[in-house]
Amino acid sequence: MHKPLSTGATIGILGGGQLGRMLSVAAARLGFRSHIFEPGIGCPASHVADQLTTASYTDTDALQRFAETVDVITYEFENIPTSALDVLEQVATIRPGREALRISQDRLTEKDFLNSLGLKTAPYAAIDDAPALGAALNAFGTAAILKTRRFGYDGKGQVRLQPDSDPQAAVADLAGQAALLEGFVDFSHEVSVIGARGADGAVCCFDPGENVHSNGILRTTTLPARLSAAQRMDAVLLTANILNALDYVGVMGVELFVTSEGLIVNEIAPRVHNSGHWTQNGCVVDQFEQHIRAIADWPLGDGTRHCDVVMENLIGDDMGRIGTIVKDPTSAVHLYGKAEIKPGRKMGHVNRIVPAQTRKV
Amino acid sequence: MHKPLSTGATIGILGGGQLGRMLSVAAARLGFRSHIFEPGIGCPASHVADQLTTASYTDTDALQRFAETVDVITYEFENIPTSALDVLEQVATIRPGREALRISQDRLTEKDFLNSLGLKTAPYAAIDDAPALGAALNAFGTAAILKTRRFGYDGKGQVRLQPDSDPQAAVADLAGQAALLEGFVDFSHEVSVIGARGADGAVCCFDPGENVHSNGILRTTTLPARLSAAQRMDAVLLTANILNALDYVGVMGVELFVTSEGLIVNEIAPRVHNSGHWTQNGCVVDQFEQHIRAIADWPLGDGTRHCDVVMENLIGDDMGRIGTIVKDPTSAVHLYGKAEIKPGRKMGHVNRIVPAQTRKV
Numbered sequence: 269m270h271k272p273l274s275t276g277a278t279i280g281i282l283g284g285g286q287l288g289r290m291l292s293v294a295a296a297r298l299g300f301r302s303h304i305f306e307p308g309i310g311c312p313a314s315h316v317a318d319q320l321t322t323a324s325y326t327d328t329d330a331l332q333r334f335a336e337t338v339d340v341i342t343y344e345f346e347n348i349p350t351s352a353l354d355v356l357e358q359v360a361t362i363r364p365g366r367e368a369l370r371i372s373q374d375r376l377t378e379k380d381f382l383n384s385l386g387l388k389t390a391p392y393a394a395i396d397d398a399p400a401l402g403a404a405l406n407a408f409g410t411a412a413i414l415k416t417r418r419f420g421y422d423g424k425g426q427v428r429l430q431p432d433s434d435p436q437a438a439v440a441d442l443a444g445q446a447a448l449l450e451g452f453v454d455f456s457h458e459v460s461v462i463g464a465r466g467a468d469g470a471v472c473c474f475d476p477g478e479n480v481h482s483n484g485i486l487r488t489t490t491l492p493a494r495l496s497a498a499q500r501m502d503a504v505l506l507t508a509n510i511l512n513a514l515d516y517v518g519v520m521g522v523e524l525f526v527t528s529e530g531l532i533v534n535e536i537a538p539r540v541h542n543s544g545h546w547t548q549n550g551c552v553v554d555q556f557e558q559h560i561r562a563i564a565d566w567p568l569g570d571g572t573r574h575c576d577v578v579m580e581n582l583i584g585d586d587m588g589r590i591g592t593i594v595k596d597p598t599s600a601v602h603l604y605g606k607a608e609i610k611p612g613r614k615m616g617h618v619n620r621i622v623p624a625q626t627r628k629v
Numbered sequence: 630m631h632k633p634l635s636t637g638a639t640i641g642i643l644g645g646g647q648l649g650r651m652l653s654v655a656a657a658r659l660g661f662r663s664h665i666f667e668p669g670i671g672c673p674a675s676h677v678a679d680q681l682t683t684a685s686y687t688d689t690d691a692l693q694r695f696a697e698t699v700d701v702i703t704y705e706f707e708n709i710p711t712s713a714l715d716v717l718e719q720v721a722t723i724r725p726g727r728e729a730l731r732i733s734q735d736r737l738t739e740k741d742f743l744n745s746l747g748l749k750t751a752p753y754a755a756i757d758d759a760p761a762l763g764a765a766l767n768a769f770g771t772a773a774i775l776k777t778r779r780f781g782y783d784g785k786g787q788v789r790l791q792p793d794s795d796p797q798a799a800v801a802d803l804a805g806q807a808a809l810l811e812g813f814v815d816f817s818h819e820v821s822v823i824g825a826r827g828a829d830g831a832v833c834c835f836d837p838g839e840n841v842h843s844n845g846i847l848r849t850t851t852l853p854a855r856l857s858a859a860q861r862m863d864a865v866l867l868t869a870n871i872l873n874a875l876d877y878v879g880v881m882g883v884e885l886f887v888t889s890e891g892l893i894v895n896e897i898a899p900r901v902h903n904s905g906h907w908t909q910n911g912c913v914v915d916q917f918e919q920h921i922r923a924i925a926d927w928p929l930g931d932g933t934r935h936c937d938v939v940m941e942n943l944i945g946d947d948m949g950r951i952g953t954i955v956k957d958p959t960s961a962v963h964l965y966g967k968a969e970i971k972p973g974r975k976m977g978h979v980n981r982i983v984p985a986q987t988r989k990v
Contacts, residue, residue, distance in 0.1 A: 275951075275964050293654055296677045299964030299977065316657045318676040549913065552961045552982055561955070570958030574982070575935070590636075594922070597931030600913045603636050603660030616660065621913055621935070 273339055273564040275299030278318070280338030280360065282352075284311030286604040286614060287344035287540050290548075292317045294556035300564065305334045312604045313344075325352040335359035342518065342563050346372045346538050347419050363467075363563040364518040368538035371514070375417045376448045378536065385509055388532045390525075391451035395442075401435035401449060408451040414438055417446040426484070453532050455525035459493040462544035463507035464558045465516045467565040471508045474555065475573045476500060479523070479543050485612060489543045489579040491550060495526065502531055510536060519544070519559035542614075546579040547571070549600045549619040576622035584611045593618055634700055634925040636660030639679070641699030641721065643713075645672030647965040647975060648705035648901050651909075653678045655917035661925065666695045673965045674705075686713040696720035703879065703924050707733045707899055708780050724828075724924040725879040729899035732875070736778045737809045739897065746870055749893045751886075752812035756803075762796035762810060769812040775799055778807040787845070814893055816886035820854040823905035824868035825919045826877045828926040834865045835916065836934045840884070840904050846973060850904045850940040852911060856887065863892055871897060880905070880920035903975075907940040908932070910961045910980040937983035945972045954979055 273279075279295045281288045284306030292302040292313050301318035304311065307325065314320045319337065323330030331352055335341065341362045346369055353366060371381045379392045393404035395414065405412060409431055416425040429438055429449070439447075458481070462474040478493035479486055495503065507522045521541025523534040544555035553561070553569025561568055582590070587609050593599050603616035634640075640656045642649045645667030653663040653674050662679035665672065668686065675681045680698065684691030692713055696702065702723045707730055714730065717723060732742045740753050754765035756775065766773060770792055777786040790799055790810075800808075819842070823835040839854035840847055856864065868883045882902025884895040905916035914922070914930025922929055943951070948970050954960050964977035 272952075275948075276966065276968055289657070293657065293677065296650070296654065296966060297963055299966045301676050301966065315662050315679040316654065316677045552910065552959065567956045569955070572958070587636075591633075594930070595928045597933065598913065602658055605637065605657060605660045605662065607637055 272566050273300070276301070277339040277564070278303050278337060279560065279563070280305065280334060280341040281313065281317075281344060282306075282341065282348055283344035284308065284313035284317075284320070285344055286312050286606075286616075288313035289316055289604060290545075290556045290602075291342070291344065291540065291559060294554070295560045297557060298560055298564070298566070300560065303334065303338050305331070310607060312606055315605050325349045328355050331355040332359065340563050342539075342559070343369075344539055364516050364520070364538045365514070368514045368516055368520070372536055372538045373418055375415055375535070376446075377417075379448070381513075382510070382533050382536075385513055387506055387509070388530065390453045390532065390534070393449045395439070395447040395449050398435040398439040401439055404449045405429060405431050405433065405435065408449070411452050413450045413452070414442075414447055415450060416442065417448055453525045453527060453534075455527045455532065457494060457526050458534065459495060459503065459524050459526060460489070460541065460543040461503050461507040461522045461524065462519060462541055462547065462555050462558075463504075463511050463522060464519045464555075464562055464568055464571070465508075465511040466562050466568045467517050468567075469512075470568050471511055472558065472568045472571050473504045473507050474544060474547055474551065474571045476503045476524070477543050477546055477579070483612070485583060485614075486542045486581055487583075488581070489546050489577075491546055491573060491577045499526065499531060506531065506533070518562045519555050542581065542617075543579075545602070545617050546577040546619055547573075548602065549621055550575055550577040578620045578622065580618045580620065581614055582616040582618060584609055584613055584615065587615050590616075596620070598622070633927050634661070637662070638700040638925070639664050639698060640921065640924070641666065641695060641702040642674065642678075642705060643667075643702065643709055644705035645669065645674035645678075645681070646705055647673050647967075647977075649674035650677055650965060651906075651917045651963075652703070652705065652901065652920060655915065656921045658918060659921055659925070659927070661921065664695065664699050666692070671968060673967055676966050686710045689716050692716045693720065701924050703900075703920070704730075705900055725877050725881070725899045726875070729875045729877055729881070733897055733899045734779055736776055736896075737807075738778075740809070742874075743871070743894050743897075746874055748867055748870070749891065751814045751893060751895070754810045756800070756808040756810050759796040759800045762800055765810045766790060766792050766794065766796065769810070772813050774811045774813070775803075775808055776811060777803065778809055814886050814888060814895075816888045816893065818855060818887050819895065820856060820864065820885050820887060820892075821850070821902065821904040822864050822868040822883045822885065823880060823902055823908065823916050823919075824865075824872050824883060825880045825916075825923055825929055825932070826869075826872040827923050827929045828878050829928075830873075831929050832869045832872055833919065833929045833932050834868050835905060835908055835912065835919075835932045837861060837864045837885070838904050838907055838940070844973070846944060846975075847903045847942055848944075849942070850907055852907055852934060852938045860887065860892060867892065867894070879923045880916050903942065903978075904940075906963070906978050907938040907980055908934075909963065910982055911936055911938040939981045939983065941979045941981065942975055943977040943979065945970055945974055945976065948976050951977075957981070959983070 303319040304317040477489040521537040525532040547554040664680040820837040838850040882898040886893040908915040961980040
């Protein structure tokens with residue numbers, strides 16, 4: 269058993285993007301300081317962090333010094349090089365733990381893990397070469413998606429194939445990266461559960477939100493999601509199943525497809541999640557504070573949703589609408605302080621609070 | 630007319646305490662960076678600020694350099710030396726403006742100003758010497774409070790006198806500081822209005838909260854306050870009166886005594902105010918963001934209260950209860966990251982959300 273971190277302790281955060289930024293603010297709200305480790309210059313988290321280390325994940329000395337200044341280490345993204353984790357864990361506790369990272373860094377390992385828990389996923393096959401791909405396309409007999417096993421996010425590293433696509437060309441495009449083929453799932457909509465597990469084993473899940481993506485990027489999350497009471501319960505139970513199996517400490521995002529045959533797990537992310545941003549204006553304790561509470565050995569907060577919310581990501585040129593958005597009385601604005609607007613870049617988000625009298629609960 | 634500040638602009642904040650800290654977080658939420666100017670080492674705001682200048686208010690060069698890095702200057706306390714403001718205003722706009730500072734820095738000037746607007750205050754008299762104090766004590770004929778005209782806060786610089794108190798001794802204790810005598814007001818309770826005025830002249834007041842003090846320090850603010858509809862309207866109108874008279878830009882706290890003869894203005898503070906901390910969990914846009922919006926020439930946010938709240942300050946040893954408080958599902962915790970617990974020191978606050986079914990509206 270660990271002791272709860274005292275206020276004044278320092279939380280180390282790997283990654284200085286918007287998730288690190290909002291984790292840093294949540295840490296401060298509980299009296300903690302944050303130290304960001306980020307290779308890029310001028311990162312969003314640095315504006316609200318107590319300390320910043322600008323260095324590469326291959327810089328062993330910088331990693332070592334960073335770890336020595338912090339009381340616990342967490343991260344905003346799952347693709348942290350294993351070699352960096354090896355250095356860090358010699359000095360400080362990493363939460364969530366390495367098993368969650370190992371599993372979520374590889375789509376094949378993740379699918380195997382989820383199925384070992386008895387959870388449903390899309391049909392999938394490991395693809396090592398063109399014959400394997402040809403066989404899998406043939407076996408699925410439907411459109412399918414070829415994905416690199418590692419380092420994919422926001423739809424990157426994915427290509428859609430048909431049963432008659434040329435396996436040689438597709439495998440050549442992978443340029444040697446390990447891959448898997450995922451069969452399509454016939455789903456009506458996607459929801460996600462933001463689950464948290466404390467160091468004491470307590471589990472607390474936020475109400476599932478309904479997600480809409482465009483070009484592989486999340487556009488909106490709507491609360492409440494369209495789910496039956498049984499589906500809502502199932503979503504929570506399967507998330508708890510995953511958290512417990514990993515002896516997980518922190519917040520996890522679990523994306524689920526809703527189908528006529530039940531819920532199918534799309535993917536898991538061992539971190540705070542874009543589809544959980546609505547909690548900032550819908551709950552007393554949001555996903556960021558919940559994560560900090562968990563990794564600091566504090567009791568989890570109450571995640572009850574107190575209003576309906578529609579979260580909308582502000583992507584690229586969406587920032588052109590900001591002048592109108594800030595005039596909307598129902599809109600809580602969260603901007604990331606990114607210097608340059610680029611197509612596809614997440615610049616901020618808006619949580620629109622749905623007035624009680626128009627709720628559709 | 631000014632142009633709205635673009636996201637990415639830098640807000641300069643004089644003072645690095647908890648108010649500067651929460652202003653800094655609110656600025657970040659709108660995509661701004663903050664630069665804190667603070668003489669003290671290890672200030673709470675520095676943990677969440679983009680830049681920090683540690684220097685004295687008499688350091689002209691440091692003030693000059695600070696002002697050159699920011700797009701607008703604001704402050705978390707009203708007792709900024711006039712000489713520092715003289716330097717700063719040559720380089721950058723100070724909001725709220727100097728007239729609000731001039732008036733609120735001197736209790737006598739403030740009382741004269743409020744009365745000039747037709748607002749009621751406690752009876753008061755300028756005290757320059759013992760004969761003046763003797764005459765005033767005699768004229769009031771009740772217990773009264775002798776206050777220094779400048780640099781008082783949280784009950785500091787105040788002494789309670791009776792009609793038969795020794796004016797010589799009381800004036801000697803002032804050690805040459807200018808003072809005024811305030812007669813007691815027979816009030817049932819104290820409320821405060823957090824008002825905001827935008828650069829466009831728009832006024833938005835948060836719902837009045839009811840304050841309870843102990844030893845001169847705010848303990849709790851409860852929403853809703855006990856006020857009739859007419860009193861509530863009067864509180865808002867008189868706050869707007871003050872804001873408009875000063876051509877004010879930003880958030881102001883207005884403390885009011887509730888008496889059988891109507892509302893009496895206790896004092897005004899040209900800044901975000903402890904009694905407005907409840908807005909963090911009771912409104913879509915809180916007092917800190919409202920202040921940043923105003924000084925950045927953005928439209929004011931909607932300050933509608935969406936739930937009942939009791940704000941409790943965590944002072945000194947109250948921090949011993951933090952382990953219990955964080956387990957309370959209705960409590961939103963806000964800690965200031967102060968290293969050392971001292972008696973009377975504000976360490977944080979808790980906003981307790983009152984569930985809708987038990988509301989007393």
